[in-house]
Amino acid sequence: MSEMWINMGPQHPMTHGLWNLRVRIDGERILDVDPEMGYLHRGIEKISEDRHYNEVITLMDRTCYVAGIAWEHLYVQAAEKALGIAPTERSDWIRMMSEEFQRLASHIMWYAAFVQDLGLMSPFLYGMRDRDLILDLFQSYTGGRLTYEYMRVGGVRNDVPEGFTHRAREVLDWLEPRFVEYDRLCMGSDIFRRRCDDLGVLKANDCVRLGVTGPMLRSAGSKRDLRKDRPYSRYSQVEFDVATADSADVTGRYLVRMEEMRQSVRILRQVLDWLDSHPGPVLADHLPRWLGAPYAPIGREAYLLKRNYPKGVGLSAIEEPHGEACAYVVNEGGEHPYRVKFRSPVFANLSAAHHYLVGYHVADIPPIMGSVDVCVGEVDR
Amino acid sequence: MNPEDVRTKLAAAGAPGIISIEPFEGVAARVKFDPTAATALFPIVRDALGFPHLSMVGGIDWVERYEVFYLVWSDPAKTYLLLSADLDAKAPHIETASACWPSANWHEREAWELVGIQFDHHPDLRHLLMPDGYQFHPLQRAFKLHEPEDLEVKVRHV
Amino acid sequence: MAAEVDTKKRAQGEGDQGLIVKPMYTAARQFMKSLVRPSTIVYPFERLEDPKFRGEVRVASGKPIGVGEVWDNYRGVHALNINTCISCNLCAFSCPDLCIDMVTVPGGDPKHPKKCPEIDYGKCSYCGFCSDACPEGCLTMTTRYELSVTKRSDMVYSPQKMFDQFQRKLPMNPIRLARPANEDAILLDAPLCIGCNACSRDCPTNCITMLDIPKGTPKPGEKPAKRIWKEPVINDSDCVRCGTCISVCPKECLFWGTHT
Amino acid sequence: MSTPGPAVASVAKPAAAVVGPGGELPIVSSDVSFVEIETLRSREFIPEAKEALSALVKEQAEGKLIRPVFNWAGRNSLFPLHWGLACCAIEFAAAFGARWDAERFGVVPRSSPRQCDLLIVNGTVTWKVAHKLIALYEQMPEPKWVIAMGNCATGGGPFRTAYSVVPGVDKLVPVDVYIAGCPPRPEALLDGILRLEALIRERGA
Structure with missing residues (x-):
């Protein structure tokens, strides 16, 4: 049998986005893979150089469209370090709450799409139903469903509304039993287990070598989680466990994400308790006007003439739902960032595709790539 | 881990080409190094200092020079380390890090494509995000964004 | 190679009963649950932002979760009160997507024509920076989200069109940002x-x-x-x-x- | 289907009189112009497609009795291409989720362009993917429609100044309905589909 290259993408139900997996096969067996990216390259890093510091936030939501607020959090942390601004305490907790809700929403979205790839239709419906409740929560305090535009350099735009924590607890109460149902649908099914066990194995030392992070790394037994190892925001003040598995396969990644959702609920309950008892300002005082919108950046040229600006470089790293994300913001004293550079976790996870796909069969590609949780927006940026 | 630790360990391992080691918020230290010493320095950072995970590689166009930076992570020390090197503005090039950290492969492809830094001996230096044959390096300062209102669109059939 | 799957492990499953009966039972139970679909909104007839939906939208168990209240804050199509607009240009300057043009509207004197924002919804990203920047509170974001047109030019909303939105009295985004204390x-x-x-x-x-x-x-x-x-x-x-x-x-x- | 009491009462109302919270929000506006759509669709960007279209129109004009049936069937079973481009694809998926259930309208996403008659461009189109978009469009059988969902597809959105983004998908394929939003809510997508159905009712398949 001769070998041949086939294209899976850019329009293929497996891809969940706009990318192309070129696969060299011999019969059913995968000999080589070559992911072809860039179909969604929107030049976010370049556009950021033409925008005010706060205006970049509108791009961050669209960078990773299933975890928008986590990317906002990543960016504002780096920008604050570059500009020498500290967020208020309450806004820091609200940011952390947002990130955890986003992790829940992202993982549920992953569950819905991944299990649909395996041929099960109903988990998609259940997943989307429960995710909508989280998006309703987001909408009640940010004003958007997917694109929030909520965080600002120095805090967040507005406080959570009255009765929010009560409603959030209701949603959490509703969600927690659902995880059991999800598990019953998947782990209780032999078909699911037979499809996913020992598939897409990538051991821990390979993960480290290839830069693979997030649930893929933790499913191989590593305990690296930036929320624990390098606590940012207020993660040092809440209790949670790092979810790990040791099988390093698709089932392991499923288990890690399921456990992470439970841990997110655990974190969220602590954060909501804190928010109930600690009112305070959510936007830092003494913000410089030249930060830009919504602080009316008019008369730009004239403004530049008369001021000495602080310079600085900010670096931040968060544990995004997909893995380790970093941002590097260079402030050269202008009104716009001089250079913004992001590290996308899925970018690194995909670059190792050769190592967890080769040797398996063509029919194994959807579950394996589904377990990677590809979000093309953040890969291509 | 603080800059002093990094300095001691690098000196003990005999790392070449270190220009300066300075504190940097959020990481253990920022190590500026001479790009010609990259081949020797990277394995020392990985093995002797214990930074096996490369997070990102990025390039900055400072008009009069280029800068390339590497962010690496150490699991036991639970900290980042930032390596950076200044490159020539005319022909920015540096030895590839993908021989030492395989994860640098795509990051360097991206940095070459968008910033225009040449990575010598890179195994697979071709376009990643832009189509093949794209002539420009968009993240260079000289590259200006256009106004699409004036854009003339020509549709080509394939 | 890792692809050589461990078939023994699979054989240790629950046998035929686990393969067929249990999944079928699970599927049948979920199917019975799905015969009622209380979480579906019959969209053109029922709307989430409808006040009668407050606290009425249910999830599968029938337990109400008050999603109706989320609408207070939603950022939809803008509304503009032309009468109070002072033509300060702040909305246009704070727009990150540069989708706001200031166009002349009747009402100003010939020397200083009155200018109000005109928004191109083909470019707007609904970030709300313009309404945050508006000092008079005359440019606000309503909760209206439906805007589908058959001509691209219909996406451009003139000040008059946005004034119509205002006169419809759609619910407005209530949050007004306080101006910073030590403003320049x-x-x-x-x-x-x-x-x-x-x-x-x-x-x-x-x-x-x-x-x-x-x-x-x-x-x-x-x-x-x-x-x-x-x-x-x-x-x-x-x-x-x-x-x-x-x-x-x-x-x-x-x-x-x-x-x- | 079990819905709360008041909703059942409102089902009895005709669709054109749907009243939103703030007054009349007509689903179908009267500004849909037959002539403009014809001009839009007959732009000379794909000569073959134009020929095929005119042949089809001629053929259908001869069979006047069958055409209303075609139209009725066509507008009530729009099969969009299952193609996720960017952020709007998530809302596109949400519209097919439990809460909005777009399949109520006969809208069933298919994975192959050969089975589809509706191309929903749900996200940013870059120059790298532009010719693939045209190829997919050309593979779809006539009659076919295009919905530009969201601002990136309509006019490039926030990314239109970027070096790699097509400022509006109408530069590549003829668009029938534009939906504003960034991303549009699932309801807005459904509204756009309803508008497209109205368009087909008016213009014919």
């Missing part, structure tokens, strides 16, 4: 001023008055003037910090700064 003010570099009156003429809030400098008092380092010098004095409490005066000043003698 507009300062005057007095030696550069030539007293041309441009800032006072174009100020949308009329908070700049041109005051006479007493006759015969020379400005520092200059010869005594022949004519009466005027200098702008800005009423800080009325100023909305739009910066129009800075952009029209021919000598660049106005600038942002903090009062010392």
Whole structure:
């Protein structure tokens, strides 16, 4: 049998986005893979150089469209370090709450799409139903469903509304039993287990070598989680466990994400308790006007003439739902960032595709790539 | 881990080409190094200092020079380390890090494509995000964004 | 190779019963649950933002979760109150996507035509920066989200169209950002001023008055003037910090700064 | 189907009189112009497609009795291409989720362009993917429609100044309905589909 290259993408139900997996096969067996990216390259890093510091936030939501607020959090942390601004305490907790809700929403979205790839239709419906409740929560305090535009350099735009924590607890109460149902649908099914066990194995030392992070790394037994190892925001003040598995396969990644959702609920309950008892300002005082919108950046040229600006470089790293994300913001004293550079976790996870796909069969590609949780927006940026 | 630790360990391992080691918020230290010493320095950072995970590689166009930076992570020390090197503005090039950290492969492809830094001996230096044959390096300062209102669109059939 | 799957492990499953009966049972139970679909909104007839839906939307168990309240804050299509708009340009300047054009509307005097925002919804990203920046609260975001057109040009909403939105009295986004406490003010570099009156003429809030400098008092380092010098004095409490005066000043003698 | 009491009452109302919270929000506006759509669709960007279209129109004009049936069937079973481009694809998926259930309208996403008659461009189109978009469009059988969902597809959105983004998908394929939003809510997508159905009712398949 001769070998041949086939294209899976850019329009293929497996891809969940706009990318192309070129696969060299011999019969059913995968000999080589070559992911072809860039179909969604929107030049976010370049556009950021033409925008005010706060205006970049509108791009961050669209960078990773299933975890928008986590990317906002990543960016504002780096920008604050570059500009020498500290967020208020309450806004820091609200940011952390947002990130955890986003992790829940992202993982549920992953569950819905991944299990649909395996041929099960109903988990998609259940997943989307429960995710909508989280998006309703987001909408009640940010004003958007997917694109929030909520965080600002120095805090967040507005406080959570009255009765929010009560409603959030209701949603959490509703969600927690659902995880059991999800598990019953998947782990209780032999078909699911037979499809996913020992598939897409990538051991821990390979993960480290290839830069693979997030649930893929933790499913191989590593305990690296930036929320624990390098606590940012207020993660040092809440209790949670790092979810790990040791099988390093698709089932392991499923288990890690399921456990992470439970841990997110655990974190969220602590954060909501804190928010109930600690009112305070959510936007830092003494913000410089030249930060830009919504602080009316008019008369730009004239403004530049008369001021000495602080310079600085900010670096931040968060544990995004997909893995380790970093941002590097260079402030050269202008009104716009001089250079913004992001590290996308899925970018690194995909670059190792050769190592967890080769040797398996063509029919194994959807579950394996589904377990990677590809979000093309953040890969291509 | 603080800059002093990094300095001691690098000196003990005999790392070449270190220009300066300075504190940097959020990481253990920022190590500026001479790009010609990259081949020797990277394995020392990985093995002797214990930074096996490369997070990102990025390039900055400072008009009069280029800068390339590497962010690496150490699991036991639970900290980042930032390596950076200044490159020539005319022909920015540096030895590839993908021989030492395989994860640098795509990051360097991206940095070459968008910033225009040449990575010598890179195994697979071709376009990643832009189509093949794209002539420009968009993240260079000289590259200006256009106004699409004036854009003339020509549709080509394939 | 890892692809050589461990078939023994699979064989240790629950046998045929686990393979067929259990999944079928699970599927059948879920199917019975799905015969009622209380979480579905029959969209054109039922709307989530409808006040009667407050606290009425249920999830599968029938337990109500008050999603209706989330609408207070939603960012949809803009509404503009033309009557209170002061043509300060702040919305256009704060727009990250540059989708706002200021267009002339009837009502201004011929020398200073009244300009109101015109929004191209093919570019707008609904970030709400414009309504946050609006000092008068006349440009707000309503909760209306449906906007589908068959012509691209219909996506451009003129001020009049947005005024229609306003008159429909759709629910508005209630959150108004407080202005920062130590906001920068507009300062005057007095030696550069030539007293041309441009800032006072174009100020949308009329908070700049041109005051006479007493006759015969020379400005520092200059010869005594022949004519009466005027200098702008800005009423800080009325100023909305739009910066129009800075952009029209021919000598660049106005600038942002903090009062010392 | 079990819905709360008041909703059942409102089902009895005709669709054109749907009243939103703030007054009349007509689903179908009267500004849909037959002539403009025809001009839009007959732009000379694909000569073959134009020929095929005119042949089809001629053929259908001869069979006047069958055409209303075609139209009725066509507008009530729009099969969009299952193609996720960017952010709007998530809302596209949400519209097919439990809460909005777009399949109520006969809208069933298919994975192959050969089975589809509706191309929903749900996200940013870059120059790298532009010719693939045209190829997919050309593979779809006539009659076919295009919905530009969201601002990136309509006019490039926030990314239109970027070096790699097509400022509006109408530069590549003829668009029938534009939906504003960034991303549009699932309801807005459904509204756009309803508008497209109205368009087909008016113009014919």
